Amino acid sequence: MARTRFIQAINDALREEMERDEKVILFGEDVEASIFGDTRGLIDIFGSRRVRNTPISENTLTGMTVGTAASGYRVVLHLMFANFVYTGMDGIANQMARARLMSGGQIDLPITIIASYGGGRANAAQHSDTPFSAVMNVGGVHVVAPSNPADAKGLLKSAIRSNDPVIFFEPGGRGGEQGEVPDGEYLTPIGKAAVVREGTDLTLIGMGSTMRMTLEAADKLAESGIECEVVDVRTMAPLDEDTLCKAAERTGRVVIVDESRDRCSAASQISAILADKAFEHLKAPIKRVTTPNVSFPYAPASEKYLLPNTDKILAAATEIVRN
Amino acid sequence: MARTRFIQAINDALREEMERDEKVILFGEDVEASIFGDTRGLIDIFGSRRVRNTPISENTLTGMTVGTAASGYRVVLHLMFANFVYTGMDGIANQMARARLMSGGQIDLPITIIASYGGGRANAAQHSDTPFSAVMNVGGVHVVAPSNPADAKGLLKSAIRSNDPVIFFEPGGRGGEQGEVPDGEYLTPIGKAAVVREGTDLTLIGMGSTMRMTLEAADKLAESGIECEVVDVRTMAPLDEDTLCKAAERTGRVVIVDESRDRCSAASQISAILADKAFEHLKAPIKRVTTPNVSFPYAPASEKYLLPNTDKILAAATEIVRN
Amino acid sequence: MTANLSPDVSQCLELLQTMQVIRYAEEQLAADFAAGKTPGGVHLSIGQEAVAAGVCAHLSENDQLASNHRGHGHFIAKGGDPKQLFAEIYGMSEGICGGMGGSMHVADYSKGIIGANGIVGAGLPISTGAALADLLDDDGSMTVVIFGDGASNQGVLQESLNFAALWKLPLLYVCEHNGFCQFSPAETVTAGTISDRAKPFGIPVEVVDGNDVRAVWQAMAWATDHIRSGKGPAFIEAKTYRINNHFEREHLVVQTPYRTEEEIETMRRERDPIKLLQKWLKEENLVDDEELGAIDEKASSIIKEAVAFGEAGTPPPEDIGESYMFAGTHS
Amino acid sequence: MTANLSPDVSQCLELLQTMQVIRYAEEQLAADFAAGKTPGGVHLSIGQEAVAAGVCAHLSENDQLASNHRGHGHFIAKGGDPKQLFAEIYGMSEGICGGMGGSMHVADYSKGIIGANGIVGAGLPISTGAALADLLDDDGSMTVVIFGDGASNQGVLQESLNFAALWKLPLLYVCEHNGFCQFSPAETVTAGTISDRAKPFGIPVEVVDGNDVRAVWQAMAWATDHIRSGKGPAFIEAKTYRINNHFEREHLVVQTPYRTEEEIETMRRERDPIKLLQKWLKEENLVDDEELGAIDEKASSIIKEAVAFGEAGTPPPEDIGESYMFAGTHS
């Protein structure tokens, strides 16, 4: 174990996978200089053949990955901000998500798209989205969002090795956050949620950027004698319905925390699954702590007002634990 | 009242609104010839100033609407197939949904986008999507999907008159379907669901292309003595939570029918709302009849297998009514 | 254009053969659609066969070809199996895509046919990525993308041209300019000369008569020579004409004609690429009627066989879709 | 270029005034960012002021201007109120967008400033739509879109050029070529000469020294004359240089420099558009130091006032966001 910064864990994953398999290539806008630091230095190690700065052309970037991956390369595309998922949406929703089925399974598409998401830094309405939903709904792409450096490394390595397209969402502005990362090589499986705390009174389900506040809320609730089961979703598509249902059933009370705008959020999908498959065990309404269906204001207080936070989780929890 | 074909009702709405307000303009690929018939003949009435065929450039088409609408025109953009929402997604998700807030409310954006959605006609994986979710999640655009000619006309007229962006989804291949349309001018309000059948045993919630099978299922269930409350969602964003909750509460048992792929579908969002706000009245798991998270095969039987149908609704209903 | 090479007689006969196979295939599909035998719609390239044939004559299986919604001809010319094509369009599991893709999505990756596409313009990004793979492979292979005049108005054309120029991608752009973008005459939705759009990127351009298969072949000789010698991308604009409707359902949806019957008839009579090649071969005394008859018969029999194969197919299992979604494997 | 008109002395002084206001604004913002006074990041156009000033000198409030993430200068030059600009960037409700937009989204529709934009290239579709409105209005107004060299690689440029050419839109493209696309030197990501991309559409083009405000002004005289006389779109490529970092956080993220300090220093010393104009005015004996001093002082005081206004602002109510989402009205 070594304390490692979030962004470093991502960088390590990229470096290790590029060392392991020379078919892995990386491209995107300014991946050499690396605005977030996650791809920094890779150009020096792997050279301009495998690490390529690109023009600003998101529509082509997402579509390109299909051609390169179908030809046998493992393509990592760094899209920079997650809002640019919309800018390059055709390549994701109409091409990479469809090409395998449409060809009758002729091809594999080892594609990883990295994008940084989330608000809270006055980046305003076009640089703060959490577009989990946009890619979860398309079917045909896996979607992961690590909440800590260890999972960031493990999930990204799994994504790069996967023969299917994976969208890897990194939480914006968390690059400096530290966490323990296992020594040596390891993979975090795609499709598996993690129960990160066991409890009997209430189940908190978080993901990516909302895990820290979710765990904080669990700590605070423990102080008032409410023991929380806490789940880190880790993979939004496919969802680990089994782990999610079991965790919900254990307590019968659930709060789901997701930075997405609420309508059709990952939180809503999880809620719908629980309302179907775990219904018999539910003792209270399923609560969602999400971002309202509003664009992000620039003014920091007005932006923060919209984002999930520990207090909102506590409020939701109190509502259903009292209940 | 007059029996009117679905496509004619849309055409009537366009014609009436263009007659009523000369600021209404219409553009899109081949809106003159009109592949679905909904814009047919408008060029002859309103001329090439207000009705414009465009090049195939979805990214520009969606973004353009913002510039034209902010300048005082009421813009109707026909996007043809709903899969092209993805092709022009930036204009929707990063521009028209954001511009009003980002400007501090300086502008109104009277924009209507028409797109034809849904499977079942062997149009394969790139022409069969029901991308409700993609636009429901962005916030900043209203989303409507009529299930019958009367609502098609009334909702489209409301959309065109709205000073906010509205995405109007028309069910593909239903153009010939007939229904009673009120005489004279009327509007169907955006944001209001309709209770189309009252019942006490089970609540069926459908929308757009799934309403016909939902009503059929209600008929069949009535034959076995199960009386259904049936709701037509009509507007996916904003959702009429009040009507939906009340209808769910009346019976305590709910099946939601939506042609979207399941993950983050409109059905999931409605389920999440009910699992939160109507929980106390629920007597059984909330069931969703949706399309699995799979791309549409071309082969008709393999495609049909994925789509919602009456039998699937009956199966879901039986599960929770027995329950 | 530097290469002045022309196809020799045997090459011409192969070109003729290819064009005739495509023609028979599509005449059959027109009839099949009318008879309700194809579950989905079809976009036919009757009259445009010279582009497919001339382009693909210069490509090997290692070269990749990305195509569009009007892609049957490209599929056949690039070596796709007509049997698997028909089975696919009939929606059978014996189809090249197991019946999953249909007319708009035929692909045979084993032969470098990397897919027709239902999204107009989408072949451009995909082929850009494929050409990047060629570049990385550095094995002399190249990628061709065929797209229509209408597709040229998708911004991905410009984006791709920029990538190709910057990275010297072994990528050939072939704009199949058939005069129409769906129901719009090209000049109403497409400004200027399309191939000129490549020039600002320093990409060399050739405009050819797309109904003269020898001219297409010749342009391809130049383009492939240019690309394979490492000089980067090239662009061919082939001017041709769509004889059939945009799709075979058009007569049901278009009420005001966007072109005259007379124009179509003239093109059919005077500009049919198959007739043009046959005429030239005979004028030059390079073939006799017997040889032409043999080619015609062979083409016809290939398609008859293909139809029979398709008809004998079995629809894929209802529940097959999910199994095709993911490889579910990893490296 | 047909119009040979040059700005007269009083016009030159106005241009100088505008450039200096922009310069003081952005020097202030650089300091403000460093001091943590701006909640979000800022992209500064120091060294590029001649483009904003020269372009906007020819526009009235009825003309529309779409800009990009580096849009403070465009905002000011087009008549935006520096007070409202500072209040906006400080995140105050007195800001031009009520504090909702911030640096990347400043807009004042009442003055035809239809928005900076955080999505690179997005001004192109929006301005295309705005120009369509101009065309429909038919009142002699026009739209200008300013975008960077990097933005030129978004396909929407080509798409928009096609629309503008087809419909003869009163739309002026101004590519502010400042040599860099974020941390990439332009030539590494942008092939050829950008303005050449307009030529295939038959759109006339002018390349100017973007640090010579008189040259920009002159090109604008030509372009606005062309457009206002109904001849359709035009394109100006203004070659300039970004002196400051891409954004004011750059030093924290870029570890390997992508340009030399020397290059920056040379540009600052020799190519500063403000100094260049001042020098020319003095060489031609058109102004004296006193006049120059007065302009400088006025600019400085405008920004001091703006800063004070911004500082005195009040943050918007926390829960304000939702109220801005929808008009909630109908016609």
Ligand SMILES: Cc1ncc(C[n+]2csc(CCOP(=O)(O)OP(=O)(O)O)c2C)c(N)n1
């Ligand atoms: C993104 C997208 N927009 C629109 C369509 C509908 N459409 C299908 S083919 C076509 C015309 C294409 O014209 P062109 O590229 O010239 O090819 P052609 O049909 O003439 O061979 C259109 C508009 C589509 N399939 N995809």
Ligand SMILES: Cc1ncc(C[n+]2csc(CCOP(=O)(O)OP(=O)(O)O)c2C)c(N)n1
């Ligand atoms: C669609 C999109 N992709 C990427 C970015 C990130 N980004 C912001 S500015 C910029 C460079 C823009 O370069 P250019 O257009 O030349 O303008 P300049 O910054 O030089 O003024 C990039 C890549 C973005 N904001 N939007």
Ligand SMILES: [Mg+2]
């Ligand atoms: Mg065409």
Ligand SMILES: [Mg+2]
């Ligand atoms: Mg630049």
